[in-house]
Amino acid sequence: MKRHLVIATAAAATLVAGGTVTAVAVSNNDGAGSARSGAQISAQPAARNSGAQGAGTEGAGAQGAGGQGGKSSIRMQDHDASDREDIREANAAKVTAPDAAAAALKAVPGTVAGLDLDADRPGLVWDADVLGKDGKWHEITLDAGTARVLNQHIEHEDDDSGQLRRELKAAKTDASAAARTAAASYGTVTSVELDDDHRAKAVWEVETVTKDGKEHKLLVDPQSGTLSVAAAHGADDDGADD
Structure with missing residues (x-):
């Protein structure tokens, strides 16, 4: 699924190597701020994160929410030599x-x-x-x-x-x-x-x-x-x- 990214001015801190997109500044309350071009950021981390989330959806659904996927509160080995x-x-x-x-x-x-x-x-x-x-x-x-x-x-x-x-x-x-x-x-x-x-x-x-x-x-x-x-x-x- 394609995602439309709106990147605030603080997005410059996320610069990494890879593909680039044109950053768009969001207008603040007093009307300042305009569309600016030339700020280069990487689109790859967002794409990777999006893919990771998409791939992880099935796993999250399988385990559900609330800290699932952990260990039992009763630690016990599967095999008992005494056969009991x-x-x-x-x-x-x-x-x-x-x-x-x-x-x-x-x-x-x-x-x-x-x-x-x-x-x-x-x-x-x-x-x-x-x-x-x-x-x-x-x-x-x-x-x-x-x-x-x-x-x-x-x-x-x-x-x-x-x-x-x-x-x-x-x-x-x-x-x-x-x-x-x-x-x-x-x-x-x-x-x-x-x-x-x-x-x-x-x-x-x-x-x-x-x-x-x-x-x-x-x-x-x-x-x-x-x-x-x-x-x-x-x-x-x-x-x-x-």
């Missing part, structure tokens, strides 16, 4: 799954399709998948200590996401309600996702961990809100629906 990552993350998180869902929807109004508590390079975060009211899929990264949005971007839509869209819109029990139902009896929720893979119908799949470190996989019916325990790890997924 879930209990370590659950104990450290200060933001619950329902609170993370609320923060995600404040950033991008729509419907939460999934939440995952994870230690990544930014630290301990909640990753939220949201089907926005704009019809697009958004991934939002939230600080697990403060619920502050650290990053957000639009996800590429899979070819088979149409079914998930329909199931999500038809669900009477949302991600927050599914998480609260599971947490009531099975500890801290570390993941919740509307899963329609290898199933006759979609179901909220919720993972929790209790204070003793025991992990649970639970299923919540998106229509009735009924809770059931999934089959043991490694068993056929079809058995989880029984």
